[in-house]
Amino acid sequence: MFKSQPIIVGLDIGTSKVCAVVAEPNEAGAINVIGVGQAKSRGVRKGEIVDAAVCGEDIRNAIVEAEQMADVEIRSVFLGVTGAHLRGFNNRGFHPIVSHDREIMEDDVQDAVKNAKAINLPAENHVVHVIRQHFLVDGQDGIVNPVGMFGSRVEVDVHVVHGNFNRLQNPIRIVKGLQIEVECIVFNGLASALTSLDNQQKELGALVIDLGGGTTEYVVYADGVIKHTGVLAVGGDHVSNDLAYGLKVPMGRAEQLKIEQGSALVDRAVRGKNLQLANSLGLPEKTVNLEHLRRIMSVRLEEIFQLIADDLESTGLLDYLRCGVVVSGGGARIPEIQKLGEQVFGLPTTVGKATAISGLKSTLDQPEFATAIGLVKFGAFESKKRGESRTLLPRGLRGTLTQLFRRG
Amino acid sequence: MQTENKLPSVQNPRALVGKIIGIGSAGIHAAGYMAQTDLRELSFAAVHTDARTLENSIAPDKLLVGAGLMRGLGAGDDPDLGQAAAEEDFPRLKALCTGAELVFILAGLGGGTATGAAPVLARAARETGALVLPMVTMPFEFEGHRRQQQARLGLQQLKASADGVLCLPNQKLVKLLDEGARALEVLKLTHELLAQGVRGLWQMLTRYGLLNVEFADLAAVLRGRRWESSFACAQAIGEDRAQVVFEKLLSSPLLDEGKQLPESEAILVSVMGGADLTMADVNGVLQRIHQQAEKAQLVAGAAIDDELHGQLAVTIVVSRHGQCAHEASGAAAGFSRGSDSSDEAAGPEIENQFFGAPARQRPAFRFVPPPPELTPEQTKRLLAQRGGSSSRRRKAVSIWSQGQLPLEIISKGRFDKSEPTLHDGEDLDVPTYIRRGVSLN
Numbered sequence: 001m002f003k004s005q006p007i008i009v010g011l012d013i014g015t016s017k018v019c020a021v022v023a024e025p026n027e028a029g030a031i032n033v034i035g036v037g038q039a040k041s042r043g044v045r046k047g048e049i050v051d052a053a054v055c056g057e058d059i060r061n062a063i064v065e066a067e068q069m070a071d072v073e074i075r076s077v078f079l080g081v082t083g084a085h086l087r088g089f090n091n092r093g094f095h096p097i098v099s100h101d102r103e104i105m106e107d108d109v110q111d112a113v114k115n116a117k118a119i120n121l122p123a124e125n126h127v128v129h130v131i132r133q134h135f136l137v138d139g140q141d142g143i144v145n146p147v148g149m150f151g152s153r154v155e156v157d158v159h160v161v162h163g164n165f166n167r168l169q170n171p172i173r174i175v176k177g178l179q180i181e182v183e184c185i186v187f188n189g190l191a192s193a194l195t196s197l198d199n200q201q202k203e204l205g206a207l208v209i210d211l212g213g214g215t216t217e218y219v220v221y222a223d224g225v226i227k228h229t230g231v232l233a234v235g236g237d238h239v240s241n242d243l244a245y246g247l248k249v250p251m252g253r254a255e256q257l258k259i260e261q262g263s264a265l266v267d268r269a270v271r272g273k274n275l276q277l278a279n280s281l282g283l284p285e286k287t288v289n290l291e292h293l294r295r296i297m298s299v300r301l302e303e304i305f306q307l308i309a310d311d312l313e314s315t316g317l318l319d320y321l322r323c324g325v326v327v328s329g330g331g332a333r334i335p336e337i338q339k340l341g342e343q344v345f346g347l348p349t350t351v352g353k354a355t356a357i358s359g360l361k362s363t364l365d366q367p368e369f370a371t372a373i374g375l376v377k378f379g380a381f382e383s384k385k386r387g388e389s390r391t392l393l394p395r396g397l398r399g400t401l402t403q404l405f406r407r408g
Numbered sequence: 409m410q411t412e413n414k415l416p417s418v419q420n421p422r423a424l425v426g427k428i429i430g431i432g433s434a435g436i437h438a439a440g441y442m443a444q445t446d447l448r449e450l451s452f453a454a455v456h457t458d459a460r461t462l463e464n465s466i467a468p469d470k471l472l473v474g475a476g477l478m479r480g481l482g483a484g485d486d487p488d489l490g491q492a493a494a495e496e497d498f499p500r501l502k503a504l505c506t507g508a509e510l511v512f513i514l515a516g517l518g519g520g521t522a523t524g525a526a527p528v529l530a531r532a533a534r535e536t537g538a539l540v541l542p543m544v545t546m547p548f549e550f551e552g553h554r555r556q557q558q559a560r561l562g563l564q565q566l567k568a569s570a571d572g573v574l575c576l577p578n579q580k581l582v583k584l585l586d587e588g589a590r591a592l593e594v595l596k597l598t599h600e601l602l603a604q605g606v607r608g609l610w611q612m613l614t615r616y617g618l619l620n621v622e623f624a625d626l627a628a629v630l631r632g633r634r635w636e637s638s639f640a641c642a643q644a645i646g647e648d649r650a651q652v653v654f655e656k657l658l659s660s661p662l663l664d665e666g667k668q669l670p671e672s673e674a675i676l677v678s679v680m681g682g683a684d685l686t687m688a689d690v691n692g693v694l695q696r697i698h699q700q701a702e703k704a705q706l707v708a709g710a711a712i713d714d715e716l717h718g719q720l721a722v723t724i725v726v727s728r729h730g731q732c733a734h735e736a737s738g739a740a741a742g743f744s745r746g747s748d749s750s751d752e753a754a755g756p757e758i759e760n761q762f763f764g765a766p767a768r769q770r771p772a773f774r775f776v777p778p779p780p781e782l783t784p785e786q787t788k789r790l791l792a793q794r795g796g797s798s799s800r801r802r803k804a805v806s807i808w809s810q811g812q813l814p815l816e817i818i819s820k821g822r823f824d825k826s827e828p829t830l831h832d833g834e835d836l837d838v839p840t841y842i843r844r845g846v847s848l849n
Contacts, residue, residue: 045822045823045826046823046826046827046829050826084827084829232829232831232836233829233836234829234836234837237822237823238823238836238837238839241820241821241822241823241837241839242839242840242841244821245819245821245839245842246839246841246848251821251822289848292848295841295846295848296839296840296841296846296848299840299841299844299846300839300840300841302840303836303840303844307831
């Protein structure tokens, strides 16, 4: 150990870009971002790696840039994972208290969580997260921490995020191939939620939508705990693809049009307006209808939101979102996305801002970095916990995320 | 639980006055067949342009329309004539319908009288305040393209003037019969199916219901102008009758062996049984149908009929988006034999000149105006133009009638090779605006 407080690195291998954020915890325990590196991602589709060699190159470029900026050597990262194979669901585990005085000990809680984790999953599936929600002691609901209470039976509600083992291994293997350790894998949606929400929002209930390049992750916080997670393998790439198909322009041009002219809503002002596209020499090449562009984009984005809304509707969580909807990821840059969110969800919609983190201001303001910053935050909690567990609990907590998630 | 009977008549809630009017030869035959079955609560009437057919009908009320125009010799397969005849006797048609609250119009579309006059009759019936429910058959394929087109146009018009149209394509009956079936059997089957439909709907509307179906529900299912409605009935006895009935419905060619269910927009199901009808029966049928057609708006009814002891009878009305409207307006371009001056008429206008012709005016083609005086060159040029334009028309028609596979292959661009993102059977990689049918004009 060269440093008492090691650096924490979050690595987000996205569909449109690979991004590494380097941070160091300061004396007060808060984290301070000291470097950012990013590279255009070429080997990823819908959040999953399709070309390992190219993807490895992109990761190396991003890491090197971050190392130079922060002037550190990166040895290990917290890796974000996503993809359509990831699923989240709620489960309950219980444990009878057998000790003589019926006092609930930390071990009992651990056993209850272990039972909750024992789920009937297909053999190829791997549990990414088991997040505690609430405890029940003898059927009494809403207990935050049962340690030290009396009872004969302790139950725990957990939220489990799991995915296909092999597909989760792909990014890990590539990162390890670059001689970098992977400390832990984190669901991207969770990381974005950590960045975008503060404790009050988590307590009141909020939906975080990370509108990424290839996938859209969403996480629902209510009563301070994660209630629901989901992934849609639809993102900004699909918008570009729709535009390329509908306007009959090449993919690169569609991407550019999306960024320069896109909007989440069709307003009256664009009716019948045309855009003159110029080729590389500046000569007029093609005309596209601005209304069509906006229409294509708007129906796609509306559909994404609607799919999420339908999912939440079916789980009955829409009524818990008293703090509304927070949009992060590259999609948060789309003009009028808040209005679209308000229309679809009927809830106040805002664009996510990194909270409770200091450092490079320009980085923190950008919604694209929400995931990577969230990974750093996650890493900070995790290493703090590991530090504590090393001193206080020699057995360790074995990667379960405890109150940290509840309390932010 | 509702205690009064469900029909909308305010003065006398118990009795609904229904009338079956057969129009055209096929319609009159069907009405005659029904009059002999158990549908005696309904009164019958026959309307035709042909006096002889009318004479042979057993219906108590007979009305010869268009006597002044055609002297009781029939409309000769010309819907224009049929319509003109009906318009001529519009007040008498109204008088015929007066007093009835629910009018079933039976017609075999494709010919002259039924196709042209049925929409007028429907309008007349509506003007008397009755609810109008035409049940029509569409011609066999061997009857030719022109009759098909006439029938489709007639169906469109009928939909516009009636509360809801139920349609029975004769061609589908072919599948119900084996090859050696006699012509009489085919006719009988048509009549039987129509009778079943009328009976099913009538019972659904009049019998005391566990789950009431009101006429408004039925009309809502049949309402959409661009919808095609079809119906099927099935009965079963025994232990697992819900399952048997459902399988019978699914295998019915009238519903395209059940293929119509998943694409339906609205479904009305009426379950009838004796006093021993259990909720499990009703539930069993409805749930199975709902599973097949998750997207559809489902209107369900259940009723008790003591005569059906131990049996389970289900009538289902399925509405879905049809190609009829589209095809009819496209096909209409080839149908403009109504008058010589209609060469330039475009598709949608055809309907107007066909059906919207001023009332009681003799159709133009019967009266050929003297040709304008032309020089021989002018005549030649005009003939050439006419020839050209008519061949173009024919071409246009052939384009419309070109069969198309239901699959449209849409390139998924950069997601072509990746694993498709399926959600509820939809491939999300396909642009949303294409799946939603958002038109970019």
